[in-house]
Amino acid sequence: MNTVTYYMDDVEVAVPAGYRDTTVHSLEWQTADGSRVALVVQRDQNPARPSVDQLFAIAMAEYGKRLPMLHVEEPPAVELPVPHRLAAIRWKKDHDVVYQVQLFVQLADRNLIATFSARPSYREHIDTWVGEFCRSLMVRGSS
Structure with missing residues (x-):
């Protein structure tokens, strides 16, 4: 079997x-x-992946169906030299409210979705963090 090395944060393995x-x-x-702040980053390298415009449309349609008390907000302004879309929403989760920014980025060989979440009182922090994420985004070589 022909293998390559796959690098994770703390280990590397043959795959x-x-x-x-x-x-x-x-x-x-x-x-x-004591509030929780979260970042979830997903990647899709499937050659048949949807465009970021399609991902954005799919996500917005799903938000309306699945998120209680959804309120769409103005997303933060970011600079990113590749195709991208941003969604900013506020919604009710259990007995709390969540402010969330979802960034859809189209890179040469993959889509990247980054979801930033916290309580609405941290909106300014999240919006600033989204900008920093965009400024620092760099694609490394494949693992």
């Missing part, structure tokens, strides 16, 4: 050549007041 990486990274931390 069959020709694999397709569908990893989802889920990062979270707590603020000083």
Whole structure:
């Protein structure tokens, strides 16, 4: 079997050549007041993947069906030299409200979806963080 090295955050392993990486990274931390802030990053390298405009339309339609008390908000302004779309929403989850920004990015060989979530009181922080994420985004060589 022909294998290649796959690099993860803390380890590397041999995997069959020709694999397709569908990893989802889920990062979270707590603020000083104990609130949860989260970032989920997904990638799609499928050659038949939808465009970011199609992803955005699909997501917005699903938000309306699945998220209680959905309120669509003005997304933060970002600079990104590749096709992208942003959705900013506020919705009710259990007994709390969530502010969420979802960034859809079209790169040469993949789509990337980054979802930033926190309580609405952290909106300014999330919006700033989305901008920093965009400024720092860099595609490395394949694993």
